[in-house]
Amino acid sequence: MHNSRYLLIGFVAVLVLIAGQALAASAFGGPAVPTSGISGWIFAQQAAFYRSMSAAVMAAKANGTAEFGLAWLAFLYGIFHAAGPGHGKAVISSYLIADGATVTRGIVLSVAAALAQAITAIAIVGIAAVILGGTAKAMGSTVRWLEITAYAGIIAFGLMLVWRKGRALIAALRSSSHHAHDHAHHDHNHDHAHCDHSHGPEPSELKGKGWLKRGFAAVVAVGLRPCSGAIFILVFALSQGIFAIGVIATFAMAAGTAITVAAIALIAVLGKGLAVRILKTRGGGQLGVAVLGIEVAAAILIAAFGVLLLTGYMASERLFAA
């Protein structure tokens, strides 16, 4: 009976999260549904920094030391811009909820994802434009294929996690309904969610080293999609004959992006920790089931997010977005 209550809570949590994601996804690729004054302020900041960057590129062309100004501007832009759609916040945060949320993991994955996005943007512009002399159209179709690949990867990754966590959940449910005894060994004094998987299959894999491998998959899926702002600034720097300065600016932007993505990932870590703690005060022996319920929910969310991105993307092929 306890089981079903916690499953219900987990299920509601999924619905809440997916509804939130749907809202976020509609903002993807253009159509924007702003939600609050804070969003409006963030929006205003990124728009202002974006507009100043082209002037900074031209200043950097005229004067060697101005590139520091440009890098600083790109860094600030990255911080604010990453609060907008894309940049893998959703996937990284959901992944952390689904697969052992710790502060270290949150930071490592966020930085890696931001770096991967910067490298993708540099590789696209570097190869397509600098080496091959390709057009915006050529870069656009490269980005399109990368995006489709990335979104398909996110779906596959989400489904993999659903399978993994789902099996663990089923095993935990079966086990707790067969033995009604109290699992005293679950009452650790710390709150790491991954301490509660003892019923699932391959426990070492669920809480152990495997996260790095799975986290890497998440980073690749996120990092394959370059940030449009980075592409624009790289091509503009190229047109001014200072591509290398564009590369520096792109990495500065990635540093800013990493800060925001990490901050948001840490909120997800905090949120999960809080949920686990609350469940713990109530849940007792059923804690493992409830936590697994949340994790399965987050895994479903990743897959759903991939689907939304893929379909939303297909539906909103933009004129200029290329």
Next chain:
Amino acid sequence: MIAFARRFFLAAALSLFATGGAFAHPHVFVTAKGELIYGANGALKEIRYTWSFDEMFSAFAAQGLDANGDGKLSREELQALAKENVDSLKEFAYFTVSPRGAKALEFGEPADYWFETDNQNNLTLHFTLPVKNAPKGGIAIEVYDPTYFVAFSLADGKPVSLQGAPAGCAVDAKTADNAAANNPSEAFFQQLQAGADYGAQFANRISVRCP
């Protein structure tokens, strides 16, 4: 149990905030001018648009198109891009609409399209947009991107002029306050929360009044 549920949902909401997103800023900036050309029947026949693009988007759009490598972009080098752009603009109704509640405008195929460049290789798109169902005399037109991916504003001075309009007609053009996005006021935030047609608050409003 209620307190418990509330706390749990607070936690869920925190996670939700973490996974949800804000929204993107404009990536393309267009400064527009227009000539409203009237037909013999006294109705708006076509709009002769001049859209100047910002330097970042210009560089992006023109990347790799300098076919002869002389560092300048000629009209010929940009013609394929011009065609591509007017073709795809159709899907976006040329970002040109009637005000809410008014009858939707119908357009013909754009004609006389080409790109002009300045000495910085910034792009300006020229095209003539036939309007098929304009009423006689006065008309109101809004120019904007509902998604605000493209930020339109009208050029300084007299951005919109009339040609061949019935005697006594006058045009009034109000440019979008894109600057509001850079220096947001209380009202700006209220509008942000208003609804789906987000870009409408950045609409450029053109109206022709006839006696």
